[in-house]
Amino acid sequence: MSTLIVIDQPPYGSWAGREALDMAFSLAAFDQPVSLLFCGAGVNWLRKGQEPGTIRQKSVEKNLAAAPIFGVEALLADGDDCKRYGLEAEQLLDGVTLVQADSQLFTNYSHTAFAG
Amino acid sequence: MSTLIVIDQPPYGSWAGREALDMAFSLAAFDQPVSLLFCGAGVNWLRKGQEPGTIRQKSVEKNLAAAPIFGVEALLADGDDCKRYGLEAEQLLDGVTLVQADSQLFTNYSHTAFAG
Amino acid sequence: MQDSTPFSFTLVITGAPYSSQAPQSALSFAAAAIKAGHRVDRVFLYGDGVQLASALASPPSDEPQWPREWSTFLEEHGIPGVACIASALRRGLVDEGEQKRYELPASNLRAPFTIAGLGEWVEGRMSSSRTVYFHGSD
Amino acid sequence: MQDSTPFSFTLVITGAPYSSQAPQSALSFAAAAIKAGHRVDRVFLYGDGVQLASALASPPSDEPQWPREWSTFLEEHGIPGVACIASALRRGLVDEGEQKRYELPASNLRAPFTIAGLGEWVEGRMSSSRTVYFHGSD
Amino acid sequence: MTEIQTLHILNKSPEHPRFARCLSIAGPADTILLIENGVLGLSTASASASGKVLALEPDMAARGIVSQSGTVETVDYDAMVALTARAQQVISW
Amino acid sequence: MTEIQTLHILNKSPEHPRFARCLSIAGPADTILLIENGVLGLSTASASASGKVLALEPDMAARGIVSQSGTVETVDYDAMVALTARAQQVISW
Numbered sequence: 001m002s003t004l005i006v007i008d009q010p011p012y013g014s015w016a017g018r019e020a021l022d023m024a025f026s027l028a029a030f031d032q033p034v035s036l037l038f039c040g041a042g043v044n045w046l047r048k049g050q051e052p053g054t055i056r057q058k059s060v061e062k063n064l065a066a067a068p069i070f071g072v073e074a075l076l077a078d079g080d081d082c083k084r085y086g087l088e089a090e091q092l093l094d095g096v097t098l099v100q101a102d103s104q105l106f107t108n109y110s111h112t113a114f115a116g
Numbered sequence: 117m118s119t120l121i122v123i124d125q126p127p128y129g130s131w132a133g134r135e136a137l138d139m140a141f142s143l144a145a146f147d148q149p150v151s152l153l154f155c156g157a158g159v160n161w162l163r164k165g166q167e168p169g170t171i172r173q174k175s176v177e178k179n180l181a182a183a184p185i186f187g188v189e190a191l192l193a194d195g196d197d198c199k200r201y202g203l204e205a206e207q208l209l210d211g212v213t214l215v216q217a218d219s220q221l222f223t224n225y226s227h228t229a230f231a232g
Numbered sequence: 233m234q235d236s237t238p239f240s241f242t243l244v245i246t247g248a249p250y251s252s253q254a255p256q257s258a259l260s261f262a263a264a265a266i267k268a269g270h271r272v273d274r275v276f277l278y279g280d281g282v283q284l285a286s287a288l289a290s291p292p293s294d295e296p297q298w299p300r301e302w303s304t305f306l307e308e309h310g311i312p313g314v315a316c317i318a319s320a321l322r323r324g325l326v327d328e329g330e331q332k333r334y335e336l337p338a339s340n341l342r343a344p345f346t347i348a349g350l351g352e353w354v355e356g357r358m359s360s361s362r363t364v365y366f367h368g369s370d
Numbered sequence: 371m372q373d374s375t376p377f378s379f380t381l382v383i384t385g386a387p388y389s390s391q392a393p394q395s396a397l398s399f400a401a402a403a404i405k406a407g408h409r410v411d412r413v414f415l416y417g418d419g420v421q422l423a424s425a426l427a428s429p430p431s432d433e434p435q436w437p438r439e440w441s442t443f444l445e446e447h448g449i450p451g452v453a454c455i456a457s458a459l460r461r462g463l464v465d466e467g468e469q470k471r472y473e474l475p476a477s478n479l480r481a482p483f484t485i486a487g488l489g490e491w492v493e494g495r496m497s498s499s500r501t502v503y504f505h506g507s508d
Numbered sequence: 509m510t511e512i513q514t515l516h517i518l519n520k521s522p523e524h525p526r527f528a529r530c531l532s533i534a535g536p537a538d539t540i541l542l543i544e545n546g547v548l549g550l551s552t553a554s555a556s557a558s559g560k561v562l563a564l565e566p567d568m569a570a571r572g573i574v575s576q577s578g579t580v581e582t583v584d585y586d587a588m589v590a591l592t593a594r595a596q597q598v599i600s601w
Numbered sequence: 602m603t604e605i606q607t608l609h610i611l612n613k614s615p616e617h618p619r620f621a622r623c624l625s626i627a628g629p630a631d632t633i634l635l636i637e638n639g640v641l642g643l644s645t646a647s648a649s650a651s652g653k654v655l656a657l658e659p660d661m662a663a664r665g666i667v668s669q670s671g672t673v674e675t676v677d678y679d680a681m682v683a684l685t686a687r688a689q690q691v692i693s694w
Contacts, residue, residue: 013507129369
């Protein structure tokens with residue numbers, strides 16, 4: 001069964017999300033099935049058009065675009081949280097699957113972890 | 117006018133509150149008028165009967181008891197937040213004044229700071 | 233399943249000492265696990281948790297010295313303690329090898345902690361019965 | 371009050387680099403303040419913010435080296451950078467004096483940062499027109 | 509000894525968004541173990557969980573939280589270890 | 602240039618308890634400046650503040666937050682410095 005790495009903190013303000021992404025990429029590199037779930041303020045990772053050059057960070061959009069190539073099985077996002085942050089379908093990065101982050105979803109994974 | 121140091125994080129789980137206390141004690145040591153405001157989960161600093169020996173920390177109760185001696189003018193706590201955490205008057209440390217942490221309160225201080 | 237069945241644990245600590253309670257909770261847990269006859273395969277420090285491997289932490293003498301307490305525990309029980317290299321380098325935790333490689337003025341990693349990649353975490357998850365995380369609080 | 375009236379600032383940074391955005395926000399603010407003709411009297415590192423004074427931080431080469439960027443900025447403008455001694459000692463940030471005093475294997479404080487007590491913060495608050503805090507985010 | 513599907517280790521105060529999320533996600537076969545700041549949830553009228561709720565006694569004592577008789581089962585570190593072994597999965601929030 | 606009583610610098614996301622508290626405390630003569638994660642408040646239907654709300658443009662751009670025309674005034678770091686000088690008091694949340 002697969003591992004679910006959860007990102008519930010927004011990008012750029014803290015490093016926890018980047019470190020969660022590294023965890024997912026490492027699992028994938030070792031051929032361990034892994035998916036990412038974005039929920040709460042973490043859905044802001046998935047907004048198109050991020051330009052963090054002025055705050056001296058690299059865009060997380062590019063990292064996420066590489067996720068399927070590295071073998072991450074799915075980018076999941078809580079639909080209600082996307083709505084709460086005004087994220088309509090056309091503003092979401094490609095390849096994101098909207099889900100309901102409920103009890104049922106978590107039972108599909110044998111491991112679930114946050115980066116911090 | 118006086119400085120207000122705000123503690124809105126609970127004790128023991130993080131160090132921010134202890135560092136806020138150090139800020140208040142330093143101001144008092146330099147004869148700068150200072151008060152402490154406990155709000156949100158920070159009101160849990162004020163609960164009687166804390167016994168943190170097993171988790172290897174020193175009780176913050178003793179530090180707070182020393183606050184008036186060190187010259188801290190007042191220990192203020194938001195009444196609604198105390199109620200929310202089930203803190204009745206008899207469970208509160210001595211010397212705490214219940215207030216409403218609203219716009220009006222903050223205008224009584226020329227500086228307001230959090231420790232982190 | 234009986235409580236007495238021996239288990240093995242990988243522990244992951246992501247909260248820093250003197251900032252979070254994670255190192256204390258994890259040490260109390262690890263000691264209880266060993267007392268119960270379980271094995272602790274590995275302790276992996278990630279994110280801000282790498283600060284637990286500092287050789288230079290100098291808290292007041294009436295407070296626990298968490299890096300030293302953890303080092304002693306790891307040595308007593310022969311448990312590998314590993315700090316994630318990416319987390320450690322960003323946060324200024326380096327061993328002698330990294331000191332030379334990056335031409336740094338000093339190293340500050342406390343033995344027996346070592347520095348390695350996330351592969352150690354992946355391996356721990358696969359080989360241990362349970363992986364338990366100790367995060368920072370709020 | 372005109373924008374052109376020269377002001378002086380004490381900046382307090384409580385968020386760590388590579389964990390929070392505070393060091394970047396504070397540096398952008400400080401550079402803008404100086405550009406506007408204001409003075410930055412002092413930068414005070416408190417809590418997790420003391421990690422900004424690390425001499426050993428080694429992020430990947432395509433990421434900003436925040437301790438170095440801040441050191442360069444402080445030196446260029448002759449601004450004192452002070453790490454709170456209590457915060458620094460707990461978190462393993464020490465200068466040569468503290469290294470000797472506590473018999474530690476190394477020191478890791480980056481020049482021109484120095485270590486001093488909260489009195490430096492109290493004094494900054496009194497002498498500067500404004501004190502602005504840069505905390506960690508969530 | 510009953511089987512636990514997922515043991516949720518919750519160390520955040522009720523103010524933290526993960527507190528409510530953990531409670532909403534725990535199913536009836538799950539157990540929630542409150543540790544560190546999480547034990548403060550015992551003193552608030554927090555949304556009730558469908559799973560069983562336990563709390564770590566040393567963290568309760570540290571914070572002066574006294575269990576109302578019978579409302580919550582308290583455990584020590586030994587029992588916490590046993591719980592992680594009994595659970596099929598452990599999630600730390 | 603109007604006087605600002607208190608400038609509230611808010612860097613937390615709407616999920617953080619300080620976000621709501623800052624909004625509830627800011628008075629009509631105050632200004633709230635959203636920076637870092639705080640700019641995410643522009644994309645939620647957060648409780649409205651009685652004070653004026655500004656947002657730091659570089660942090661909005663980083664997060665892909667586009668200002669709905671006229672809803673919020675954006676500032677750069679130069680203007681942020683000017684705001685701190687104009688305000689009688691600055692509170693960082």
